[in-house]
Amino acid sequence: MRYLTIDEALNRGSGAVNLRGWVYRERKSNKFVFIVLRDESDIIQCVISKEKNPELFEEATKLTIESSVRLTGELKKDDRAPTGYEISPVSDLEVIQIADPFPITAEQSLELLYDNRHLWLRSRKLNAVLKVRHCVVGAIHEFFRSRGYYLFDAPIFQPIQSEGGATLFEVKYFEDDKIYLSQTWQLYAEAAIFSLGKIYNMGPTFRAEKSKSSRHLAEFWMAEMEAAWMKLDEVTEVAKDEVRFIIQEVLKHNRKEIEILQRDIDLLERYAKEEYPTIKYSEALDILANEYQMHVPWGKDLRTIEEGKIGEYFNVPVVVTHYPTKIMGFYKPPSEDKPEEALCFDMLAPEGYCEIIGGSERSLLVNDMIKRLEAEGEDPTKYEWYFDLRKYGSVPHSGYGLGVERVVSWICGLDNIKDAIAFPRTMTRKNP
Ligand code: 4AD
Numbered sequence: 239m240r241y242l243t244i245d246e247a248l249n250r251g252s253g254a255v256n257l258r259g260w261v262y263r264e265r266k267s268n269k270f271v272f273i274v275l276r277d278e279s280d281i282i283q284c285v286i287s288k289e290k291n292p293e294l295f296e297e298a299t300k301l302t303i304e305s306s307v308r309l310t311g312e313l314k315k316d317d318r319a320p321t322g323y324e325i326s327p328v329s330d331l332e333v334i335q336i337a338d339p340f341p342i343t344a345e346q347s348l349e350l351l352y353d354n355r356h357l358w359l360r361s362r363k364l365n366a367v368l369k370v371r372h373c374v375v376g377a378i379h380e381f382f383r384s385r386g387y388y389l390f391d392a393p394i395f396q397p398i399q400s401e402g403g404a405t406l407f408e409v410k411y412f413e414d415d416k417i418y419l420s421q422t423w424q425l426y427a428e429a430a431i432f433s434l435g436k437i438y439n440m441g442p443t444f445r446a447e448k449s450k451s452s453r454h455l456a457e458f459w460m461a462e463m464e465a466a467w468m469k470l471d472e473v474t475e476v477a478k479d480e481v482r483f484i485i486q487e488v489l490k491h492n493r494k495e496i497e498i499l500q501r502d503i504d505l506l507e508r509y510a511k512e513e514y515p516t517i518k519y520s521e522a523l524d525i526l527a528n529e530y531q532m533h534v535p536w537g538k539d540l541r542t543i544e545e546g547k548i549g550e551y552f553n554v555p556v557v558v559t560h561y562p563t564k565i566m567g568f569y570k571p572p573s574e575d576k577p578e579e580a581l582c583f584d585m586l587a588p589e590g591y592c593e594i595i596g597g598s599e600r601s602l603l604v605n606d607m608i609k610r611l612e613a614e615g616e617d618p619t620k621y622e623w624y625f626d627l628r629k630y631g632s633v634p635h636s637g638y639g640l641g642v643e644r645v646v647s648w649i650c651g652l653d654n655i656k657d658a659i660a661f662p663r664t665m666t667r668k669n670p
């Protein structure tokens with residue numbers, strides 16, 4: 239017996255088909271049982287008639303939400319059915335398992351949905367998001383591979399920090415030692431570019447963010463790149479091309495998901511083709527002051543609310559460069575003409591999604607880095623291997639990291655980043 243997915247059946251358009259899946263919705267009357275069948279590809283209404291098949295009707299009346307079935311029937315066009323087609327009549331029905339009462343019903347608290355995440359994954363919304371995520375991840379690999387970047391894997395257990403000690407996850411390392419979970423791939427990537435030139439990676443990243451915001455996860459996936467010889471003005475253009483490419487791929491492969499998520503496709507099409515501006519941090523402050531009467535003193539980091547306004551002002555992703563050196567990580571170099579400005583950038587997405595990428599040129603100034611590490615309370619001797627990279631054929635180089643869930647969240651128009659990953663980990667959620 240050959241089974242079609244619902245999507246394959248819909249493409250066929252008519253005739254007898256064998257399907258298998260789960261009961262997404264069911265409705266019973268005296269004469270008919272209507273079930274909406276769900277599989278990985280779509281949903282379709284299936285009609286079981288008492289008059290035509292009393293035994294099947296009897297069997298079908300026992301079906302509950304999420305029961306698993308195999309069935310055979312005639313595929314027909316019917317404008318009243320949810321997807322424009324239905325299976326009518328069902329001529330054969332095999333019940334695989336009658337599901338217990340499903341804990342997720344129409345009106346649910348968010349907490350209950352997160353507690354039942356292992357079951358909620360079956361929802362049309364999460365199914366659509368996971369498919370978009372699949373496409374985004376594939377697009378990132380393709381983007382870098384097709385441009386001559388090598389995949390390079392760094393350790394997840396790391397003995398030093400690079401993005402601030404406050405968000406480190408410390409783990410016991412054998413008997414009486416400790417180590418940290420990776421906050422970034424970057425430092426190891428900086429070693430590898432001397433061998434491989436241009437590299438990229440996508441991997442799990444850990445930050446003990448003591449934040450209940452809708453944009454922070456404790457475990458997320460970061461897609462990073464690093465390239466020898468590359469300067470700030472070039473790396474920002476790679477980042478823009480990457481984001482446009484990701485959106486183009488989603489538009490190519492995920493039309494159906496965009497519709498299910500009710501995401502504005504015109505907006506995505508605009509993001510896929512328009513130029514993204516680059517401005518300096520100081521220009522961002524001017525825009526905030528002049529357009530929004532928000533007076534951020536020079537030297538303060540942009541908060542979410544301010545990033546949001548910059549995103550609103552441009553209405554496409556915008557690259558902001560030259561943040562104040564003193565609030566940046568030790569590896570972001572001071573610019574030569576204005577050392578108070580660092581050669582770094584963030585990309586801010588519009589519609590309130592804010593920072594999706596962070597990156598920079600990398601400092602080649604060992605003494606400056608030592609001072610800044612000391613100021614952060616770090617022991618610079620632990621960074622000797624990293625400083626070696628400045629001693630043996632040092633070259634200018636740059637890189638950035640893109641938050642996969644931040645991008646999926648934005649592309650899908652999600653309210654919370656937790657829905658951009660299957661099993662979210664945050665300060666207040668580690669189950670299931
Ligand atoms: O800006 P960040 O901290 O940059 C770095 O870690 C650099 N070392 C990357 C590099 O240059 N190779 O993080 C990069 C991106 C952010 O722009 C954001 O999109 C995402 O990672 N990100 C998070 N996403 C979800 N939850 C969190 N807690 C995140 N922290 C950062």
Ligand code: MG
Pocket residue numbers: 584593595596
């Ligand atoms: Mg950042």
